[in-house]
Amino acid sequence: MSTLINTKYDRRKRRTQGIAFWVFRLMSLAVVAILVWILGFLVVKGIGVVNWEFLTSMPEDGMTKGGILPAIVGTLCLVAGSMVFAFPIGVMSGIYINEYAPNNWLVKFIRVMTNNLSSIPSIVFGLFGMALFVNTLGFGDSILAGSLTLGLLVLPVVIRTTEEALKAIDNSYRNASLALGATKLQTIRKVVLPMAFPNIITGLILSVGRVSGETAPILFTVAAYFLPKLPTSIFDQVMALPYHLYVLATSGTDIQASRPMAYGTALVLILIVLLINLLANGLRAWFGKKVKTN
């Protein structure tokens, strides 16, 4: 008699496996379904108002007519401004923490603090930004103040992804470079960073998504309720898509009449984020390839 065969046992085991498989599969499908639902909902509700005029003209008639150009431009300014600030600082801190800093209390402290920084509610960043950038430094409600505040908000994300990206690079590459007489800085610049760059860009993508959607940090630092003109300097106030959406949905002059505009705005916001993500992904792939063949 075989001691290996027990059909009953086998069936039971297979059933549990099957159930587990389906539970996991359904869960992940549910996630996709929710995403599709949100997107579909926005497209259905918003597509009606999104056209060329909507994208390129000023809001009119108490924001119940016209377009959202200033909010689009404002959000793009804030994304660019916050990245100009957060990306270099974040990447350099990440490099310091992972490549240079000895593993001592100071570095552990920096790490704990960056983690804490990322768990502070964004409205607190807004308040802090108002106190420091708007008032103390006297930037006023401006793109500059808003970008700095948003930059602070996403700094931990950039630092963390940079750190992770660098950690993923095998030490054998660093050793190979150093053993050839390269300095540490040369090793980082010519070997480590190019290899880590595609993953660092992931940090950039995450930050852009975050920045373009945040309302609280810009509320007291840059966002204008209604400002039907384009900014001419970094000291100007701007409208921004998420705040504009909030205004349209809750405190416009005629909320019923501006409802379609709100959905249109939401759709545009999501499309912009998607577009930037696609762009960044393309960049990532391009860099990944360039590194290998250079």
Add this chain to the structure above:
Amino acid sequence: MENQTIISAQGVNFWYGDYHALRDISLDMEAHTVTAFIGPSGCGKSTFLRLLNRMNDLVDGARLEGRILIEGEDIYARGVMVDELRKRVGMVFQKPNPFPKTIFENIAYGLRVNGVRDKAFIESRVEESLKGAALWGEVKDKLKKPAFELSGGQQQRLCIARALAVQPSILLMDEPASALDPISTSKIEELIYELKTEYTIVIVTHNMQQAARVSDRTAFFYLGELIEYDETKKIFLNPEKAQTQNYITGRFG
């Protein structure tokens, strides 16, 4: 032929934190010879090898006592330019580790980081180095291809060529063939034999036949101590110490 000491370790003790990894090691190596380090895993062969190009500097809490002279200079003296030292003392690692760059750029890397700009010079040095590593024939038509597309054995020879490109006088190899198939291994061994006319080679190996085949002198390490160091023939045929005898006959380790 007049033999000349090129590497001289004098009373070397080394610690990783509290762990005493090398105990009172003294040995001299001659120019244009191949010296093999053998001994069981963890006895300190790699540690000693890495002391010779100061790669252990990168380890936190490491401490050295004693002196190591290379071409007569104390390489741990104050003010030694470590990157200059590493140009003189090249290293090939256990696992082939070409950069994710083209074959050409892998070899050119050492020159570029040394500020060489002259294109023609770089090209000729790349060719020379690849020939030196017996790889030129196989790659001369695909210098612009990623180095990762080469086989493991070719990658290791590429790493040797990469080290040769900066014209070191000493080449350290830490089990350079342990990740390779027998054919690639014998190619590397042949190469070592050819390279010793121009370079001084120190090779760590697990493989006793390999040590016997390629080296002029052999050092046997055990638990952080240098047990015996002599001509390879003598070590394998007629060792002084019982421990050496036991190790090479496979009675432990």
